[in-house]
Amino acid sequence: MNGDKGPTLASLSSQDVGSKDSGKIFGNLIETSRNLPTTSSELGTILLSVNEIKKRAHELREKSKPKRDHTRAHYLLAGSGLAIQDVESSLKALKSRKLIEQNVISRDSDSDLDTYLRTKKDENILSSIERSLASAAKDFDNFVNQNFNLDWEQRKEEVRENFGILVKRRKGDRLLAKDGADASPPTWGETGRAILDGESRLNVNENFTTRTKFENYAKIINSFNNARQTEVEFPLAKEITESLTRSANAVNRQLPEAWKILEHARESNDVVNKSKEFLEAQFLEYVDNLYRKNSSEGLPTNVNKVKSFIDHKLKNPNNTWKYGNLTIVNGVPIWAFIFYLLRAGLAQDALEVAIANKLSFKKVEQSFLTYFKAYVSSVDRKLPNEFVTRLHTEYNQHIKNALDGDPFRLAVYKIIGRCDLTRKNISSITLSIEDWIWIHIMLIKENNSSDYPLYEKYDLTDFQTIVTSYGASVFNGSYIIVLMLSGLYELAVQNAMTINEIDAVHLAIALAHYNKLKISTYGKDTLSELISTNEGKTELNFAKLLGNYTKSFKFSDPRIAVEYLILINLGGNKDAANVCHEALRELVLETKEFTILLGKVNRDGTRIPGVIEERQSLLSLSDEKDFLHKITEQAARRADEDGRVYDSLLLYQLADEYDIVIRIVNKLLSDLLSNTDLAQPLLNTDDNNETSPVLIAKKLINVYVNNLEIAQKIHSKNKEICILLLKVVDIRRSYYTQNWHETLEMIEEIDLIPLVDEASSRRRAQEFSNLGPEITKNIPKLLIITMTCVSKIIKALNHSEYQSSAKTQQVEALKRLGKNCMIYAGMIQYRMPRETYSILINLEVGL
Structure with a gap:
């Protein structure tokens, strides 16, 4: 040291x-x-x-x-x-200096022991909470990482597909719906064409006049569909023509005429003959009206009416003729007379007039009567081939270039012999547009032999080319009429759209009904243009036309929208049917008018069909039930994705997916029970069967249990969960009214909270995760209710005036019950909200 x-x-x-x-x-x-x-x-x-x-x-x-x-x-x-x-x-x-403590805690002190135990328990709780929070944070991070990666992979795949990049899928890869059922991702139409999102700016509710027109047409279309469904003939063209005639609204002259043309030609696709007949009948009607307005001499025969017409139209006010080279016989221009009799469809009368005046014909005209007789007697009003060459020779030598020739003689020769087709117009005679069309139609000859020289060929296609080359400006407000008479129905609809879209749409509907339209084939890109050309033929996109029109009232009048969209299937081919079905899906998903379109469920569980189901016979369905199920299920999924739970409930019921319905109701009911404060009632006075999960669950369980067919489609576990949750609702009601004894008995009856002994508490804790999320999320509140009831009953017993061994035993039994409850709560404390265990401890301390 x-x-x-x-x-x-x-x-x-x-x-x-x-x-x-x-x-x-x-x-x-x-x-x-x-x-x-x-x-x-x-x-x-x-x-x-x-x-x-x-x-x-x-x-x-x-x-x-x-x-x-x-x-x-x-x-x-x-x-x-x-x-x-x-x-x-x-x-x-x-x-x-008090650096050394003078007062030490006595290990035998009761007060110090209580303090120690209470503090020790608080420390355990805080420690447990910290561990629970750390574990939850770790689990949450893992969950976010996993789901973020999954979502990113899904989004990446969708983007690749949208850009046309093919994605190789493993065999067996499928998208599972939320309920676990095998299902493909909901596609709202096979091609995603958005048929109801066209560019039309029409608003049928814009004003009273437009709305009235819309409603009048809608009534006719409804009647039309009713007739189609019962397979009864319906005069659609006649009905609309009469409607336009009765209408007090100003209507463009072309549209009523277009309907008359269609009504006349509805039963035949022979455009040439039907247009010829219509023009001749129209002219004769005009002649008749003119005759009635003017007092004329003679009997009211067709011949006299035409003669009267000539007097009024070909004479000047000073009683002289407008054309100087007319051949006048007995005061009548004979060639004009024959011409207008032919124009009125009176060929036989024209022949009789020619025979009666044969002596007045010039030498070069002597053979005309022979030709004319052959022409009139032919079935198709065409000159027999043996006379064609001779008539053409005489026409070219004597009629065509005659300086003093009668212009109507030239017109008659040209019509009968189809002469000089390189010059089809007759400029020396003033003609109306209808006259011009009639002459061209008279010159048309279908099925020309290949032996005919090119200059003698003139068919309907040639005439249509001339019409379209002139365009609307040449025909002075009569272009739609010209298009209808020349068989260019698709262009007629297109031009009618520039006048009035509502009228044009219904013209197209009628044309489609009478098989007059060439309708586009429906591929992925064909909904972009209303009019298209395919192999030289003009085609109308009928689905686009109806989709654009329906867009203007799909929200205000979804029932009427269905009536129009089913007309897409007028053609009856597979492509049209598919597009029709797609349009109906869009209508259901966009308008969300599920009750109107798909139907509803009565209180007794019976279904009331919607308008789509009522019209299903017009939809060309291979499996009607399958289509309605698919469209309803798709709508249900969309409603579920959009968070519209009550809509999805209705739709899943309509789709007969009763097990999914019960699962949704269970979740609604469980959420209501777990999120509603114990001091608040579960039912309010304004709740009803459509919005209250409690009332919905009671109604469905009552209906489903009593209906054997429906009950068989529901998983027994889901049904049991719903019934159990409804019992919890009754417990909550009893607790809210402070019936402590009754509440405790009801809790014991459902057998979710272990009250018997410590062994049952441990067993229940081990079985906790098997209860299902709908039940487990309500265990915390049931524990609080149980401990509250125990506390309230013990407090009442302790404050009672009498003392007895029975009361003491009852209190001890209740404390044991509470102890068992707390043992169970302690074993599942990390699966409950953090404040629940603190509430339970405070209740236990107060026992």
Whole structure:
């Protein structure tokens, strides 16, 4: 020891110690303590509560309690020069400064023991909460990472597909719906054409006039569909023509005429003959009206009516003829007379007039009567081939270039013999547009032989080319009529759109009904243009036309929208049917008018069909039930994705997916129970069967259980969960009305909370995860209800005036019940909201 270089206890004299402040010794101790392990030490930190430190300090003091006999200390310190009285004085100084605790906790004190136990329990709770939060945070991070990656993969695949990049799928890859059923992703139409999102700006509700026209047409279309469904003939063209005639609204002249043309030609696709007949009948009607307005001499025969027409139209006010080279016989221009009789479709009368006046014909005209007889007697009003060459020769030599020739004679020769087809117009005669069309139609000859020279060929296609080359400006507000008479129905609809879209749409409907339209084939890109050309033929996109029109009232009148969209299938081919079905899907999903379109479910579970189901016979369905099921299920999925739970409930019922319905109701009911405060009622006075999960569940369980066919489609576990949740509803009602005993009995009956013994509590805790999320999320509130009931009953018993052993036993039984409940709660505490266990502990302490 003497060899040590540093100062030692022996080197310190008692004088040195006594001369220093007693605090200096402990200052050295503090300085030395800095060498102890810190938080950066590998030893870690010491986590002791205040009470634990107090306890250990007390134990240390008991073990090292100083004795008054300092003999051994005297020997130890004898050579050090440290006086024992100085040590005692230092200890007294420390006590005076309260650096050493004077009052220690007695291990036998009841109050201290309660404090210790309570504090220990709080520490356990806090520690459990910290571990639970750490675990939850870790689980959440894992969940986010997994789902983010999955979502990204899905989005990447969708983007690749949208850009036309083929994605190789593993065999068997399928999208599982939320309910676990095997299902493909909902596609709202096979091609995604958005049929109801066209560019039309029509608003049928814009004003009273437009709305009235819309409603009048809608009534006719409804009647038309009714007739189609019952397979009864319906005069669509006649109905609309009469409607336009009765209408007080201003209607463009072309549209009523277009309907008359269609009505006349509805039963035949022979454009040439039907247009000829219409023009001749129209002219004769005009002649008849003119005759009636003017008092004319003679009997009202067709011949006399035409003669009267000639007098009014070909004479000047001074009673002279407008054409100077007319051949006048008995005061009548004979060639004009024959011409207009032919124009009125009176060929036989024209022949009789020619025979009666044959002596007036010039020498070069003597053979005309032979040609004319052959022409009139032919079935197709065409000159037989044996007379064609002779008539053409006479026409070219004597008629065509005659300076003083009658212009109507040239017209008659040209019509009968189809002469000089390189010049089809007759410029020397003033003709109306209808006259011009009639002459061209008279010159048309279909099925020309290949032996015919090119200049003698003139068919309907040639005439149509002339019409389209002239365009609308040439025909002075009669272009639609010209197009209809020349068989260019698609262009007629297109031009009618520029006048009035509503009228044009219905013209197209009638044309499609009578098989007059060439309708586009429906591929992925054909909904972009209303009119297109395919292999030289003009085609109308009928689906686009109806989709554009329906867009204007699909929200205000979805029932009427169905009536129009089913007309897409007028053609009856597979493509049209598919597009029709697609349009109906769009209508259902966009308007969300599920009750109107798809139907509803009565209180007794019976279905009332919607308008689509009512019209299903017009939809060319291979499997009617399958289509309605698919369209309803797709609508249900969309409603579910959009968060419209009550809509999805209705739709899944209509789709006969009763098990999904029960699962949705279970979730609604479970959420209501778990999210509603215990101090609040589950049912309000304004709740009804359409919005209250409780009332919905009661109604459905009542209907489904009593209907064997439906009950068989529901999984027994889902049905049991619904019934159990409804029992929890009854428990909540009883608890809200403070019927503690009844509530406790009902809780015991459902057998979710273990109340018997500790073993049952442990078993229930192990089975907790098997209960299903709808039940487990309501266990915390059931525990609170149970402990509250126990607490309230014990409190009432303790405050009762009488004392008995039975009361004591009852209180003890209730406490055991509460203890079992708390054992169960302690084992599942990490699966409950953090505040639930604190509430339960407070209730337990108060027992």
